[in-house]
Amino acid sequence: MPGTIALNRKAKFNYHLHEKFEAGIALLGWEVKSLRAGKCQLTDTFILLRNNEAFLLACNISPLHSASSHVIAEPQRSRKLLLHRKQIAKLIGATQQKGYTCIPVAIYWKDNKVKVEIALASGKKEHDKRITIKEREWKRDQQRTVKMNNR
Secondary structure, three states: OOOEEEEOHHHHHHEEEEEEEEEEEOOOHHHHHHHHOOOEEOOOOEEEEEOOEEEEEOOEEOOOOOOOOOOOOOOOOOEEEEOOHHHHHHHHHHHHHOOOEEEEEEEEEEOOEEEEEEEEEEEOOHHHHHHHHHHHHHHHHHHHHHHHHOO
């Protein structure tokens, strides 16, 4: 994605991603400035669904040094996600009945707005992770072989 701010690289390794949603995010001014500078981490971030609302928890947006002195920056505050009511109902139903969890996959720019890509996911077992590692190494070996043959 060309406007990508942050990716959750562990998400594809630790989870089977099923259905993806795009959500807006309620931010403060200093957070938008920090996101423009790329100061965001999505590792160990999760989504809490409560009272028909969705919140992004443990997302670290580091404040810039040039932030205003009167603003008290809280890097890991909970941020509200902006979703349609039907989407929230679908997420709540899937997490309660089917045993899925809801995780953020990426934060990116869409026009001049910050969007969060969230996914319904189910956890991978240890053998599934080993299969993922094998496939990744196999693809790397294939690319290396092709590169050596093209010389």
